[in-house]
Amino acid sequence: MTYPLEAGGLHDYPMKVGSMLLTMVDPNPGFEKAYNRWYERDHYYAGCMVGPHQMSGSRWVATRSLKDLRWPAGDTAVADPTDAGSYVAIYWIEAGHHAEWEAWGQQTVAWLYSNGRGFAERRHTHTNMFDLLGAANRDPDGVPIDVALDSAYDGIVALWSDARPGHSAASVHAELDADGAYDRLMAGSGIEIISSWQPVSKPATDQPMDLGSPAGGPERLVQLLFLRGDVSAVLDRVRAHTEAVAAAGLADVHLAAPFVRTVVGTDTYVEQLW
Numbered sequence: 001m002t003y004p005l006e007a008g009g010l011h012d013y014p015m016k017v018g019s020m021l022l023t024m025v026d027p028n029p030g031f032e033k034a035y036n037r038w039y040e041r042d043h044y045y046a047g048c049m050v051g052p053h054q055m056s057g058s059r060w061v062a063t064r065s066l067k068d069l070r071w072p073a074g075d076t077a078v079a080d081p082t083d084a085g086s087y088v089a090i091y092w093i094e095a096g097h098h099a100e101w102e103a104w105g106q107q108t109v110a111w112l113y114s115n116g117r118g119f120a121e122r123r124h125t126h127t128n129m130f131d132l133l134g135a136a137n138r139d140p141d142g143v144p145i146d147v148a149l150d151s152a153y154d155g156i157v158a159l160w161s162d163a164r165p166g167h168s169a170a171s172v173h174a175e176l177d178a179d180g181a182y183d184r185l186m187a188g189s190g191i192e193i194i195s196s197w198q199p200v201s202k203p204a205t206d207q208p209m210d211l212g213s214p215a216g217g218p219e220r221l222v223q224l225l226f227l228r229g230d231v232s233a234v235l236d237r238v239r240a241h242t243e244a245v246a247a248a249g250l251a252d253v254h255l256a257a258p259f260v261r262t263v264v265g266t267d268t269y270v271e272q273l274w
Helices: 032-049 098-114 145-150 169-179 181-186 231-247
Strands: 017-027 054-061 087-094 122-137 155-163 191-199 220-227 251-261
Touching: 017 032, 017 098, 032 054, 032 087, 032 098, 054 145, 087 098, 087 145, 098 122, 122 169, 122 181, 145 191, 155 169, 155 231, 169 181, 169 191, 169 220, 181 191, 181 231, 220 231, 231 251
Parallel strands: none
Antiparallel strands: 017 087, 017 122, 054 087, 054 251, 122 191, 155 220, 155 251, 191 220
8 A cells, every 4th residue: 555654653755756767678689698788887877877866777677488478468559579678677767857857868868879879789669758656565664666776676567557548547546556456466475566657748759769669648557566586476466456457447458577687797687588
């Protein structure tokens, strides 16, 4: 559930995440190691982390075996084909400062690419920006969403859904939280946080590359589930949750995708993508 800001008598703090950049990408076959090293050792920092009001970042990977667990099969609204997108990088941007960060990002990406700091042998599946709607925790004194990327979670499940007519991403998130659906999903599992996001109202333009599928509109609900332990162990309950959301007439899932955290500084997983 969503706990009060001072749950358990704890004080709240002013550093808050307000928006995120999520970029899901595939290296071209044969360039897996080169891509992993370029992104991790150059672009992760030069293209994102040194930017103003960039709070934190993390990288995640889907091996072939994890891609085979995605659903619904054949839905290409987010990933085309459904198993596209081996790596996901996620960044938190400080609340109230998205415009400043975005202006820096557009200038910086243009400079990097014009100075030979890009990487041509890759394909974006889905790279977009999203505003935070809210987050629910399994535990009363759980990890705040603001520091989740730094908390070394073992895995995430990323969900992209579209609200049914008469609903929006915000209303679906609020209804699921109020109904206890998040509590039921997390109870007794390794899932500690469910965060909900919607596309930013004014997406960036004039990018130097194709960024893949569009973010969607106010109906698009993107959720990141942060968990400890084996990500595959929670997928049955996550699938049951998405089916219940659809049965309630609230939203339909377009992609449910598990990822594990990359092992920073190594080439772990680069030979397991296909």
